[in-house]
Amino acid sequence: MKRVSIYSWLLFILILFVWEVLAKQMSELVLPAPSVVVETLIEGLMSGYYTPHIIRTSLEIVIGLFLGSLLGMLTGILMGEVEFIRKLLFPYVIASQAVPKLALAPLFILWFGFGMTSKVVITALICFFPLMENTVTAIQYTDRQKIELFRVLGANRWQTLFKLKIPAGLPSILAGFRVAAVLAVVGAVVGEFIGGSEGLGALIIASQGMMDTPLMFSVLILVTIIGTLIYQIIYLIEQRLFRYKNGS
Template sequence: MDVLQALVEYRAPLWDNGLTTLSEIILGFALSAVSGFLIALLIASSTVLNRILYPVVIVAQAVPKVALIPVILIWFGFGRASNAVIALLISVFPVIVNTLYGLQSVDQRLIDLGRAMSGGRFMIFRKIRLPAAMPSVFTGLKLGMSFATVGAVAGEIFAGSEGLGYLVSSAAGALNTPLAYAAIVVISAMGLILYYLMLWLERRLLPWAAGDRPSGM
């Protein structure tokens, strides 16, 4: 009951800080989607690049992102840009891995058929590899959206001056437990909405692929 009252009483700061967090999530996710796809495409396009870039990706993922927050703050300063970068760093790995899996697991018989029909490398990619990889790409995007939410909120908690994560931290510091829980409820609702928005987009764009698979796979 106290949390419900806090949701009503503090609706203005929850709304304002929620918009801040949402902008950081969307920016971080967009950057991770574009960069993750391009990195996966480079790795999949060449055996040499696979041997060079993939170990770098694995090592980068092994680095605790929390340890990078002070460095990110030095480079980007306090504010939305830093939180968006943290969201990017946390969410880009599943995009890379799932996109790479999709590009590398295309049925070789389809590729051979495309070559037999005098298809060039770009045509095979556009007509065969990319459509076949899209279910895996969307799996990475759905995970990336969830991780971007975590990254943006984590950045706000550690070094933010606005946003829902900052609101949770400041409310907890002031012993305003109802407000802290209300902010957590809003964060959870936002994460669910963004995830199911990606799921809806997948079903709209790939109705042939999304219907028979679990939503998280």
């Protein structure tokens, strides 16, 4: 495991080295060197220039992820448990996911304004489907022998759901949550592309307008860091949860 980690860091250093070499042969407008990007990033963080944008985007990600995941999980449980509702809603859910959220963004901005609400709605809709799909799958494919055992023991539908189906399907549900967490970053930033004066997405558009490529790269690094941190936090919570579950 340690050897794999060392190789990963070596690959990272190699990528930076190749990037630095290529950047020396190009204009900074096309490809800024990593040293220039890091300098821009540190200056922006030290001056507080990035702070309001980081806070705005982070709030949109967290709120959108929470609402989208909550709605996705509840809908997934309902569709997994009730076949009639699953057959009734599933075509509409698929149809809603077939429409690119970027195409709907101007409509959401028209309905909810240029503030945070429209970005939260876009983020929530993007987060909804992975958790809904994984929850439906987890509920549907619970071990039938275990379900029969619960019935023999006299467990009702709710007891079977909360004490067997959801705990047994937790790995699949949490996997969907991890995917949703990554997509939440995409949703918030894309929403800020369309309409917004604050947030990392809006800052990327502003840097494009100013032809400030180092600023654009530094903001992309911030977006990557935020997405990675959220993913790692969820992963650590998942590991602790399974460790507690196995221990008990």
